[in-house]
Amino acid sequence: MGKSIVVYFSISGITKKIAEDAARIAGCPVCEIKTAVPYPADYDAVVAEARKEVATNARPKLKEPLPDISDVERIILGFPNWCSTCPMPVLTFLESADLSGKTVLPFITHGGGGRGHVDVELKKACKGADLRECADGNPFNSDIAKLEEWLKS
Numbered sequence: 001m002g003k004s005i006v007v008y009f010s011i012s013g014i015t016k017k018i019a020e021d022a023a024r025i026a027g028c029p030v031c032e033i034k035t036a037v038p039y040p041a042d043y044d045a046v047v048a049e050a051r052k053e054v055a056t057n058a059r060p061k062l063k064e065p066l067p068d069i070s071d072v073e074r075i076i077l078g079f080p081n082w083c084s085t086c087p088m089p090v091l092t093f094l095e096s097a098d099l100s101g102k103t104v105l106p107f108i109t110h111g112g113g114g115r116g117h118v119d120v121e122l123k124k125a126c127k128g129a130d131l132r133e134c135a136d137g138n139p140f141n142s143d144i145a146k147l148e149e150w151l152k153s
């Protein structure tokens with residue numbers, strides 16, 4: 001098996017916890033996508049910001065250094081559902097990276113909206129990659145066996 005990395009974006013910690021579990025199971029590094037300007041702490045303010053970013057198809061600047069994926073074969077990519085898609089910083093990251101020949105295994109956590117239309121957005125951003133269908137990450141939060149099963153499959 002080639003090298004893997006877990007890359008995640010998380011505001012309130014749910015995706016972060018699963019990402020860290022995934023890295024432990026896969027025995028690989030874990031790296032967070034952070035924005036240059038942090039999101040506000042207030043929930044309503046984050047939602048307002050996220051809606052604006054989706055409406056304008058924004059690509060928020062990321063905080064350096066970006067996760068180094070140069071020599072990995074497999075990217076396990078975790079993020080929350082924001083406004084029925086992935087947070088725009090995840091697209092900034094994907095579009096800034098050379099993903100050719102790499103496998104991208106996404107999972108999404110959500111508040112009931114499931115995957116939304118994230119698969120369509122990821123497909124546009126993951127040029128040259130072997131992009132797998134986004135997994136529903138919510139069950140992974142309470143059941144680590146389900147996370148393990150997904151990673152093995």
Ligand SMILES: Cc1cc2nc3c(=O)[nH]c(=O)nc-3n(C[C@H](O)[C@H](O)[C@H](O)COP(=O)(O)O)c2cc1C
Nearest residue numbers: 010011012013014015080081083084109111112113
């Ligand atoms: C800005 C914002 C937008 C959200 N939009 C949705 C949504 O459209 N559908 C949904 O099911 N959950 C939505 N949620 C809930 C998050 O997806 C959910 O709480 C997620 O597990 C949080 O992950 P985190 O703790 O890693 O940040 C939204 C949360 C935020 C902060």
